[in-house]
Amino acid sequence: MNDQVLHIIGAAVGEGASDGGCKWGAAALKDHGMARALAATGRTVTWGDTISAQPMLATSRLHAIEVFSDHLSVAVQQVLRHGQQPLVVGGDHSCAVGTWSAVADHVRPQGALGLIWIDAHLDAHTPDTSDTQAPHGMPLAALLGHGAPGMTGLFGWSGKLRPEHVALIGARSYEPAEQALLARLGVRVMYMPEVLERGFAACFAEAQAIAQSGTAGWGISLDLDGLDPRDAPGTGTPVEQGIRLADALAVLAGCQQQAGFVAMELTEYNPLRDFGGRTAQAATDLVCAVLAPERATMELAA
Numbered sequence: 001m002n003d004q005v006l007h008i009i010g011a012a013v014g015e016g017a018s019d020g021g022c023k024w025g026a027a028a029l030k031d032h033g034m035a036r037a038l039a040a041t042g043r044t045v046t047w048g049d050t051i052s053a054q055p056m057l058a059t060s061r062l063h064a065i066e067v068f069s070d071h072l073s074v075a076v077q078q079v080l081r082h083g084q085q086p087l088v089v090g091g092d093h094s095c096a097v098g099t100w101s102a103v104a105d106h107v108r109p110q111g112a113l114g115l116i117w118i119d120a121h122l123d124a125h126t127p128d129t130s131d132t133q134a135p136h137g138m139p140l141a142a143l144l145g146h147g148a149p150g151m152t153g154l155f156g157w158s159g160k161l162r163p164e165h166v167a168l169i170g171a172r173s174y175e176p177a178e179q180a181l182l183a184r185l186g187v188r189v190m191y192m193p194e195v196l197e198r199g200f201a202a203c204f205a206e207a208q209a210i211a212q213s214g215t216a217g218w219g220i221s222l223d224l225d226g227l228d229p230r231d232a233p234g235t236g237t238p239v240e241q242g243i244r245l246a247d248a249l250a251v252l253a254g255c256q257q258q259a260g261f262v263a264m265e266l267t268e269y270n271p272l273r274d275f276g277g278r279t280a281q282a283a284t285d286l287v288c289a290v291l292a293p294e295r296a297t298m299e300l301a302a
């Protein structure tokens, strides 16, 4: 039984994407009852502050995300300092910079952070390589220490993630420059054809081994567009042929009980495209699967 308080932080950011609809994602998931569903698994849950990007106080889109990342990272740091477990609910995927910078800084005295990144995209551009200049295409590069100083250097240090502790699953839409960066760094990327061939379970097991080995803790950054749009149509940038929801639910169940699991982030929920609320339900079921105090609880509920 896990009695650590689960503290949800809403990340109201859509400015990182070309279509800003994800800015309303956290509020919509709150209304949908995500906290209630998590509490029903047996966790003690608080929905804390929502951190909002404020473009009117910034000089550019990138600057808005830099300031937002800083604010979000401080909020996540506070949760960790209180001994609670953070769940960051986005928001476009640029929120990963704030989330994982704080988690990496928190575990740093004990060692490195491992991260499993589930996504249709690589999110490994820098301002020098991105055609769209959309910051939500840049967070993984920033966490690896590449990109705008305002995104790489939170808490006064850069390289929050080391390449050997990171694994991506589900990529199927990307540009050559970001692919080249990850290849040069030696990051393990399981592209969608490999996931279809080996199965999501085998890929996730490999990713978990990467995230756990030689690290002081690990987490999951789940971009909903990693899922197949047939199961999760309400995302910022949907791409055909993704991970099926049933596979994800089965495989991700019980992560909370795995050694070293620290935190989760769920991103790119776009309520403006979620007619009928199917994606909100998928998002809710996924966080419950990962964060339930005991695996059996989810199996009984299913």
Ligand SMILES: NC(=[NH2+])NCCC[C@H](N)C(=O)O
Pocket (backbone or CB within 6 Å): 092, 093, 094, 121, 123, 125, 130, 131, 132, 133, 134, 136, 137, 138, 173, 174, 175, 223, 225, 236, 237, 268
């Ligand atoms: N987190 C996301 N949905 N990222 C999409 C990025 C799309 C594209 N690679 C870009 O950089 O603009």
